[in-house]
Amino acid sequence: MSEEDPDLPREAEGDSLPFLTLVPNMVTTLGLCSGLTAIRFLMAGQFLTAVWLILFAIVIDGLDGLIARRLKATSDFGAQLDSLSDFLNFGVTPGFLVYQMAVAPGERAGGWIFVLVYIVCCCMRLARFNVAQNRAATNGDSRPATHFTGVPAPAGALMALLPAFISFETGISLADHPTLVELYIVVVGVLMVSRLPTFSPKSIRVPREKTVWIMIGLALLVGIMLAEIWRALIVMILLYAISLVHSAARVFLNRRRPRP
Incomplete structure (x- = not known):
């Protein structure tokens, strides 16, 4: 056989990555x-395992974009894959989990609407984010956004899981309060598609001399979450909700302020 067999398909230039x-x-x-595995466990009634898998997916969502930028491996395919993954992990899965924990036990057919x-x-929310990203790329605007418009999908998923966190921490059955859970999850959905400016971590700038305190604070936060994970998540979500109220109040006051 010759060094290059003409009968064998040749690899096109640029096919390898x-x-x-x-x-x-x-x-x-x-x-x-x-x-996807979280859906499997919540259908089996293992809600605690399902929540842990959703939390893991939230951590992963924060890493994949960071890794892509660090490796300079961003691509249109990766962006679309990430968006579809976010829809399942932060939309479908938390919605099904809340339904199974709060609505399904009471056989409330109307609860599915919420x-x-x-x-x-x-x-x-994800579709609007994709359009904004494409528009910024077309216009050549690479500046990091100082805020999000509406509650981002991962934060929305955490907020939607708040009833589950409260149930794990206190032992309260969500099936005893289905109406409250249904109304709450609708509010979370509305906040996701709202035009409310919300907190973005990309807007944070840390002075070099204070980085050591940030590391110490991170270690403290990790220790607290390992010791009291559900209580810590509840407090974090409540603090985030307070920031939403503050943002809404600021928008309202700016609109009421007379223009010169």
Whole structure:
């Protein structure tokens, strides 16, 4: 056989990719598998395991974009994969979990409508985010946003899971208060598609001399979450809700202020 057999298909130039460029998509796929597995466990009634898998997917969502930027491996395919993964992990899965914990035990058929509203709002939130990203890329605007418009999908998922966190911490059965849970999850969905400016971590700037205190604070936060995970998450979500109220009040006052 000659060194190059003409009967064998030749690899087109540019078909091969460096392995590192696949790492962000692999991380995104790992998060997607976590969300899908969470659905499997919540259908079996193992809600605690399902919540842990959703939390893992939230952590993964924060890592894949960071890894892609660090490795300079961003791509249109990765962006679309991440968006579809977010819809499942932060829209469909939390909605189904809340439905199974609060609505399904009482056989409230109408309760599904409220969960449906939340899932659709999450889908619309992600679609609007994609349009904004594409528009910024077209205009050549690479500046980090100082705030989000509406509650982002991962934060919305955490807020939607607040009833589950309270149930794990206190032992309260969500099936005893289905109406409150249904109304709450609709509010979360509306906040996701709202035009309310919300907190963005990208807007934080830390002075170099204070980085050591940030590391100490992070260690303290991790220790607290390991010791009292549900209580810590409840407090974090309540603090985030306070920031939403503050943002809404500031928008209202700015609109009421007379223009010169």
